[in-house]
Amino acid sequence: MSTPTIRQSYERISIYSPPVETWRIDLSDNTNLWGTPPAASAAIRSFDPVLASKYPQPYSTELRARLADYVGVSPDMIVVGCGSDDIIDSAMRAFAEPGDLICMSDPTFSMAPVFAKMNGLERAPIPLREDLTADVDRLATAKARITYLCSPDNPTGRAVSFSAAEEIVGNAPGLVIVDAAYAEFGGESMTALAEGGRAVVTRTMSKAFGLAGLRIGYGIASPEIVIAIEKARGPYKVNVVAEAAAIAALQNDLPWIRTRVGDVVANRDRFSLALRELGYDPIPSEANFVLVPVKSCRFLVERLNRAGMSVRGFPSLSGIGDALRITIGPWEMMQECLDVIGAAR
Numbered sequence: 001m002s003t004p005t006i007r008q009s010y011e012r013i014s015i016y017s018p019p020v021e022t023w024r025i026d027l028s029d030n031t032n033l034w035g036t037p038p039a040a041s042a043a044i045r046s047f048d049p050v051l052a053s054k055y056p057q058p059y060s061t062e063l064r065a066r067l068a069d070y071v072g073v074s075p076d077m078i079v080v081g082c083g084s085d086d087i088i089d090s091a092m093r094a095f096a097e098p099g100d101l102i103c104m105s106d107p108t109f110s111m112a113p114v115f116a117k118m119n120g121l122e123r124a125p126i127p128l129r130e131d132l133t134a135d136v137d138r139l140a141t142a143k144a145r146i147t148y149l150c151s152p153d154n155p156t157g158r159a160v161s162f163s164a165a166e167e168i169v170g171n172a173p174g175l176v177i178v179d180a181a182y183a184e185f186g187g188e189s190m191t192a193l194a195e196g197g198r199a200v201v202t203r204t205m206s207k208a209f210g211l212a213g214l215r216i217g218y219g220i221a222s223p224e225i226v227i228a229i230e231k232a233r234g235p236y237k238v239n240v241v242a243e244a245a246a247i248a249a250l251q252n253d254l255p256w257i258r259t260r261v262g263d264v265v266a267n268r269d270r271f272s273l274a275l276r277e278l279g280y281d282p283i284p285s286e287a288n289f290v291l292v293p294v295k296s297c298r299f300l301v302e303r304l305n306r307a308g309m310s311v312r313g314f315p316s317l318s319g320i321g322d323a324l325r326i327t328i329g330p331w332e333m334m335q336e337c338l339d340v341i342g343a344a345r
């Protein structure tokens with residue numbers, strides 16, 4: 001017997017395979033480089049293992065209430081998932097049929113086109129404007145069943161204004177997914193876009209909250225959209241340990257997180273300035289990373305790897321060319337990175 005035939009659109013999808021090496025200093029994936037926050041750490045350590053034999057609540061009622069407080073909406077406007085990836089994927093499935101059009105910037109978050117393919121959607125890539133921000137007018141008028149907008153965007157770090165995002169939500173014919181994974185680090189709050197019932201604003205505990213390994217993301221949307229996404233998502237997506245740690249973080253780690261976000265913003269500006277002094281032209285960023293156009297990303301990635309450091313290299317990004325995306329962490333890490341880049345000139 002031959003292998004069963006897989007869904008045709010899956011033949012064009014490759015398995016996500018980030019590098020598996022561990023690095024002394026890993027500036028490649030925009031996680032919190034100060035680590036796991038203290039109250040979340042304590043909650044993981046003191047978790048009662050007996051509870052692991054029970055199912056969690058199917059749609060994480062308690063965590064939704066805490067997240068609702070954190071962003072300032074009612075709990076029926078929150079949907080949680082296994083990372084915000086899960087929300088983005090489920091929202092595409094809930095609001096488009098296979099064969100429908102999805103529009104998004106090119107480049108944008110690398111997983112967005114992957115989820116589009118997984119859901120059988122046709123992607124309309126919209127080039128960035130000259131200042132490397134999303135082309136709001138073209139996204140608003142692309143007549144797509146789903147519009148994906150990332151702000152602050154990955155990998156550029158550029159954000160659009162609330163009113164620009166509002167223009168897209170007001171004009172796009174279908175659901176607008178506003179990916180605000182880096183909201184804590186800059187840009188205008190997109191939360192109020194959820195009010196109109198045509199958008200889902202996605203957020204995550206993987207970046208500022210330092211909990212990437214626990215896989216907790218959430219969406220902010222009207223109750224009708226929340227229920228539709230929950231149907232596409234399925235029950236029990238946030239496990240009991242993750243939920244306990246996330247609740248502890250929202251209860252007691254917010255001051256810690258605010259301090260780290262402040263450190264990121266200060267180090268991001270200092271790092272960008274130092275790169276400019278070395279003759280580079282880093283793109284002004286509202287996120288916890290900077291994108292640095294370079295002549296050859298392979299050359300610099302290799303130099304940094306040899307020094308025990310990892311960054312994300314993007315060969316030939318549309319409209320930008322080769323670039324390095326460097327996560328911002330404690331200053332000692334940034335200084336080591338600068339030393340290697342400086343020595344490579």
Ligand SMILES: *Cc1c(COP(=O)(O)O)cnc(C)c1O
Binds near residue numbers: 083150204206216217
């Ligand atoms: C990191 C990131 C996410 C978060 O993914 P999780 O599944 O929540 O870990 C979502 N969108 C963008 C643009 C990101 O960079």
